[in-house]
Each structure stands twice: as C-alpha cells, then as structure tokens.
Amino acid sequence: MSTRNRTRGEKGKVYLVGAGPGDPELITVRGLRLLRQAEVVVYDRLIPAALLDEAPAEAERIYVGKRPGCHTISQEAINALLVEKARAGKCVVRLKGGDPFVLGRGGEEALALARAGVPFEVVPGVTSATAVPAFAGIPVTHRGLSTAFAVVTGHRAGDAEDDVDWSVYAQVPTLVILMGMKRARRICQALIAAGRPPHTPAAVISWGTTEAQRAVRTTLARLPDAIKEAKLVSPGILVVGEVAALADVLAWFEPAGKSVELAHHSSGEKRIEGNRRWR
Amino acid sequence: MSTRNRTRGEKGKVYLVGAGPGDPELITVRGLRLLRQAEVVVYDRLIPAALLDEAPAEAERIYVGKRPGCHTISQEAINALLVEKARAGKCVVRLKGGDPFVLGRGGEEALALARAGVPFEVVPGVTSATAVPAFAGIPVTHRGLSTAFAVVTGHRAGDAEDDVDWSVYAQVPTLVILMGMKRARRICQALIAAGRPPHTPAAVISWGTTEAQRAVRTTLARLPDAIKEAKLVSPGILVVGEVAALADVLAWFEPAGKSVELAHHSSGEKRIEGNRRWR
Numbered sequence: 001m002s003t004r005n006r007t008r009g010e011k012g013k014v015y016l017v018g019a020g021p022g023d024p025e026l027i028t029v030r031g032l033r034l035l036r037q038a039e040v041v042v043y044d045r046l047i048p049a050a051l052l053d054e055a056p057a058e059a060e061r062i063y064v065g066k067r068p069g070c071h072t073i074s075q076e077a078i079n080a081l082l083v084e085k086a087r088a089g090k091c092v093v094r095l096k097g098g099d100p101f102v103l104g105r106g107g108e109e110a111l112a113l114a115r116a117g118v119p120f121e122v123v124p125g126v127t128s129a130t131a132v133p134a135f136a137g138i139p140v141t142h143r144g145l146s147t148a149f150a151v152v153t154g155h156r157a158g159d160a161e162d163d164v165d166w167s168v169y170a171q172v173p174t175l176v177i178l179m180g181m182k183r184a185r186r187i188c189q190a191l192i193a194a195g196r197p198p199h200t201p202a203a204v205i206s207w208g209t210t211e212a213q214r215a216v217r218t219t220l221a222r223l224p225d226a227i228k229e230a231k232l233v234s235p236g237i238l239v240v241g242e243v244a245a246l247a248d249v250l251a252w253f254e255p256a257g258k259s260v261e262l263a264h265h266s267s268g269e270k271r272i273e274g275n276r277r278w279r
Numbered sequence: 280m281s282t283r284n285r286t287r288g289e290k291g292k293v294y295l296v297g298a299g300p301g302d303p304e305l306i307t308v309r310g311l312r313l314l315r316q317a318e319v320v321v322y323d324r325l326i327p328a329a330l331l332d333e334a335p336a337e338a339e340r341i342y343v344g345k346r347p348g349c350h351t352i353s354q355e356a357i358n359a360l361l362v363e364k365a366r367a368g369k370c371v372v373r374l375k376g377g378d379p380f381v382l383g384r385g386g387e388e389a390l391a392l393a394r395a396g397v398p399f400e401v402v403p404g405v406t407s408a409t410a411v412p413a414f415a416g417i418p419v420t421h422r423g424l425s426t427a428f429a430v431v432t433g434h435r436a437g438d439a440e441d442d443v444d445w446s447v448y449a450q451v452p453t454l455v456i457l458m459g460m461k462r463a464r465r466i467c468q469a470l471i472a473a474g475r476p477p478h479t480p481a482a483v484i485s486w487g488t489t490e491a492q493r494a495v496r497t498t499l500a501r502l503p504d505a506i507k508e509a510k511l512v513s514p515g516i517l518v519v520g521e522v523a524a525l526a527d528v529l530a531w532f533e534p535a536g537k538s539v540e541l542a543h544h545s546s547g548e549k550r551i552e553g554n555r556r557w558r
Contacts, residue, residue, distance in 0.1 A: 018405075028405060029303075029305070101418035102409055102420060111529065114528050114531075122531065134379075134401045139385060151429075163426055168447060
C-alpha cells in the first residue's frame, strides 16, 4: 500500500497493537505488518491464536494473560517487561485484544513507557464493543433508534469498587457492556431499578466474531436467565437498547449454521419478536 | 493468514466495509482483501483516498459522499444502488469511513439489503471515536479515571431535532463527540449547564490519524474558543473528561513535528497543565 514507512517496526520501540475482536482477519493492516517484524511479542489471553503464527519464527513470544483461577503477572510487571525489552533494543509488539485503549489498560502501559522515556506507538484495533454487536446484526447507532452509545465494564458491577453509575447508563439509548456476563443479573436489575423498561430489547453475544460465536436475542428483564438457559460462557458482550431488535432482521454471520438464537420467552414477552423475521 | 475462505469476495453480495479513521493502514486485513477483489466500490467522502487505488483497475468506483453545500445523493438512492449492483451479480464493496455501524448509517443500508434479500456481510472498522483520541495520546478509558465512555453525534446539537440528552452525557466520565466541531459552543454550554465542571480537561482533534492531524488540549469551557483560535477545521472530534489530560504525557503521533498543541489559556486556567510534561 502506498503509505509512508511509519509501519517499519523500529528497534527499541514498543507498539501497542490492537488485535481486534477475535476474528484474526480483523486486525489492521498496520498491526499485522508490525507483528511480522516483531522481535518480541507480549500477548494477552484473548487475542486470536492464529495471529501469533504471523510473528517471525525467531521472535520471542511472552504470554502475560490471566488464566482464571491462576496466579497472574501484575500490570506493573508487564510495564517493566515492556520497558526492559525496548531498552534492550528490541522491536516490541504488545498485542492486546480489541483496541489497546478501550478497557485494555493500554493507557497504563503507555504511561509507563512515556515515563521511562521509551518510544511507543499506538496501533488502534477494531474494538469488540462495536464489532461483536455488528457480527450479531446490531448496529450500535441507527437513525430513529439511537444516535449515541455508551461502553462500560461490568466486571465490578455491584461491588463496593463499582464506579459505574448505572442510573446514568440506563438513560443512554444503546448500552454495550463488556465483561458483564457473570454479573448480568446485578447489571440488569440496576438498569431496571433506574427506570429502563424491562421489555427493552437486549442481546448477549458470546465469543463474538469467532467460529464459536453464539448470540441470543432477548429483553433486559430476561437477559440473565437467557444467559443461563443458553449456557453462554465468557467472554461475552451485553447490548441493551432498541437497536438490539435489529438483530432479528440483520443477523448475517452464521458460525455454525445459526446466526442468532431466540431466548425462550414467557408468552407475555414473546410478542416483542412477533413481527420480525428470524433467521 | 491461515483463516477460512470467508474473505473471498462473493458475487452478488455487498460487503459493508469500515475504512477506518483516516490512516489508510488502519483498514482491517479483511477489508483490504475484499477491496482488492471488488467489482464495484461505492465510497464516501471521508475514506482514505489511497484505499481507492487498492481496488482492481477495472472496478467501477462510485462516489456517493456529500460535498458541503452541494447536491447529494440520498440515502434511499444509495440503498437502491447497492441492491441493483448486487442483483447484477457484482461483488460490491461499500466503503465507509470509520466503522459502518457507528454513526455511519450502515444499519440502514444493511436493512435495505436484508429486505431486498441481497446477501451482505459487515466488515467492522476501527472507529474514529476511539482511534482519533488514541492518536492524540488519549485513552478513552483509564484505570482510576474512567471505566466507561460514550460516543454521541453533535451534528444536530441545539436543533429542534437534537435527540441527544446532553444532561445524561454530562455525567459520563469520558465523552467523545463526533461531528461536533461546528456546534462545539452549544455542546459545551449544554454540558456545563448540566453540571460538568468548566475546567474539565478536553481536547479537539482535527483530521485525526492523518498527516493533517492537529490536536489541541484545553478545558471544557475554553474548547469553543480554542477551536477558533487554532483555526481547526472539520472533520473533528471532541473529547471531554479527565482522560483528555493524559494527552499532555502520552501524545506520541507527530504528523508535522508537533503532536498536541496547547490552547492559549487565561492565567486562571493555565495551571491545569502546570504539572504535566508537554511534548
């Protein structure tokens, strides 16, 4: 491509690269090019495994992801590792799921690099927050339904440290919740308590954009049970808002022959899907 | 890349492809591959011009973007064009700036295709909403500062048709406003009236991720004047929230030797930047 040479991976520099939402082909052209020139790849748990094969065979691959229930490397240790490898003159690719600056602690790594005087570059990625809904046929904005959306983390919902004011997000037309599968019940209860109607269209998408994707279309009130009944597992994304109903018509991705599943509804709620085509 | 053959552009199908935020290398690997197989490319005004050269020489290129002040093709006509070209058996790439489903009316196009029974696929793109702040050194989320962000359109701010409730967004830690340059004064006034402190860190980024990028770091109260004084032009993105102050340390992209400019401040506001490194 006729672009500048900025893509040439430099020695002694760290590239904070977004690996995209799961499908390996959703990395950016620049991200892939830098990965192919990397001398050190420091990677997280949820990056597409196929991408690791794109780094040179001789590149050092360092896993710093969390395994549920296992001892994990601290953020401080990751920061120190990046500084150390760059100071050793290496071209370092820090490969993070989604976008490095969207709930990925990339800002903290950039800050550590800046403070250590290590040159760095951010290579934005396709964030799961918009791509995963898109793969379930849900545009986060849609004329007449939503001209705004919010992205929040649900991983502390209900905790003392939960700094998300759910009453604010209850008022946003489209709400995308990352890392909220396990606390879906508390989140949905908080949104309903704050005035969001229980019959608001909602969806849950597990392993979005991958061959393991499973999506369920339901309502805000039914969402926690729908996750349980469909046995959906993390990582997953919750979408709340009128746009979720568009999945009924727009779902196009068929990882295993099925694009979006319909949650089992009580008769009272079933009619919400009544007039829509289900594919 | 060792992925399935889903990327092979099919005849009689429309690919809604996100071109990314401006830098041509920020298109996805899949998006570029499909573009290189396209028989028809239907494109908008703000896509990176270099990308058009990537389509086959014989591909039909159809411009459907708006030129300020000129007669433009309607959304209905664009929808009809996509249906027509796909029905003629063409492999159609609909190339849209940023992400097709983030304030890009991609949902309307997908709906028209679904209703016409035309197969389509969404190829998400890197959205300007997160990538443009990142290129100015601003992570939209950052531990201790913001665990959530909202993206809104400012293009109708203050109008009778403005359906954005600014009092809600005044309460979101990080607010990203697209298409808000021209109405920045109304937007900032609305946010301050809703209780957002006037000294809240803010930034404006014009032509983000491109060689023409210019970014100014300021405060919510000063933002409208800062745009005027720096003579920033559309397209531009406004960022409001504590994370905007991180640009003072994290700005890394230097399109013309200068990463982020400091807005002229009255003595009372100047101290906000006091303790930060300016690069």
